[in-house]
Amino acid sequence: MFLIFKHNKIEPDAKDAFIVLAITMLVLIILPIAIGDRWGKPELVFLELFVLFPVLFYVFIYKLPVKTTFRLKKTSFPILAAAGFIGLCLGIVVDEMNRLVQMVFPMQKDIWEALKSLFTWNSGYELSIILIAAVIIGPLAEELLFRGFTQQIFEKKKSVTSGIMTTSLLFALVHFNPWGLIQILVLGVILGFITWKTGTVFPAVILHGVYNGLSILMLNVSPQNYGWYFWGSHVAPQWIVLGIAGTVAGILLIYRMTHLSA
Numbered sequence: 352m353f354l355i356f357k358h359n360k361i362e363p364d365a366k367d368a369f370i371v372l373a374i375t376m377l378v379l380i381i382l383p384i385a386i387g388d389r390w391g392k393p394e395l396v397f398l399e400l401f402v403l404f405p406v407l408f409y410v411f412i413y414k415l416p417v418k419t420t421f422r423l424k425k426t427s428f429p430i431l432a433a434a435g436f437i438g439l440c441l442g443i444v445v446d447e448m449n450r451l452v453q454m455v456f457p458m459q460k461d462i463w464e465a466l467k468s469l470f471t472w473n474s475g476y477e478l479s480i481i482l483i484a485a486v487i488i489g490p491l492a493e494e495l496l497f498r499g500f501t502q503q504i505f506e507k508k509k510s511v512t513s514g515i516m517t518t519s520l521l522f523a524l525v526h527f528n529p530w531g532l533i534q535i536l537v538l539g540v541i542l543g544f545i546t547w548k549t550g551t552v553f554p555a556v557i558l559h560g561v562y563n564g565l566s567i568l569m570l571n572v573s574p575q576n577y578g579w580y581f582w583g584s585h586v587a588p589q590w591i592v593l594g595i596a597g598t599v600a601g602i603l604l605i606y607r608m609t610h611l612s613a
Contacts, residue, residue: 443593497543545605548609
C-alpha cells in the first residue's frame with residue numbers, strides 16, 4: 352500500500368481518496384468471505400473498525416494532522432441535538448422510501464433474511480454488539496472516512512457541491528445495496544451538507560447514529576406494537592409529513608446556528 356501512495360505532496364488529492372476507498376471496498380468484500388460465519392455478531396464490529404484501517408494507514412505514512420484531516424473540530428450541544436433530531440425525522444422519511452422502492456424493485460427473500468439476521472437480536476449480548484457496531488463505531492468510522500477525509504479533498508479540488516455529491520455517491524456505492532442506493536445517497540447529501548456547514552464531523556456522527564438506531568429498532572419491534580405508525584403497508588401520511596418537516600427544520604436550524612456564530 353505504501354508504494355501505491357508514495358509520492359511527494361503537501362495534502363491529499365482526489366487520486367489518493369479513490370485509492371483509499373477502493374482498498375476499503377476490497378477489505379469489506381474479502382474480510383466477510385475470509386471470516387465466514389465463525390464470529391457471529393462480533394463480525395459487525397470488526398467490519399466497521401476495518402473501514403478505518405486504509406485511511407488511518409494513509410494518514411500515518413504521511414504524518415498528516417489528524418484533527419484537520421478528519422474535521423475533528425468542537426461544536427456546540429444545540430447543533431449536536433439538532434443533528435440527532437434530523438436523524439430521527441429522516442429515519443421516518445427513508446423508511447417510507449424503502450417501502451416504495453420495494454414495490455418497484457423488491458429485494459429477494461433470501462437476501463432480506465440474511466440482512467435481517469445481522470441486525471436482529473436474541474439476547475442482551477447480541478443487542479449490545481449491534482448497538483456498538485451500528486450506532487457507535489459504524490457512524491464514527493464512516494463519517495471520518497467519507498465526510499471528514501474524502502469530502503474535504505473533493506471540496507478543495509473541485510467545489511463544495513461537487514465534493515458533497517461525489518462523496519455521497521461513493522458512500523452509497525460502498526454500502527453494496529442497490530435497493531437502498533437512493534436512500535443512502537439522500538442521507539449522504541444531508542450528512543455532507545451539515546459537515547461542510549459546521550466544519551466538523553461530530554454532528555454527522557450523531558445524525559448517522561440516531562438514524563441507524565431508529566432503523567434497527569424498527570427492524571426488531573413487531574409492527575403490531577406500533578400500528579399507529581402505519582397506514583396499510585406504508586408509513587402513515589402524518590408521520591411522513593412530520594418527518595419531512597422535521598428534517599427540513601433541523602437543517603435550517605443548524606444553518607442558522609452556524610450562520611450566527613460565523
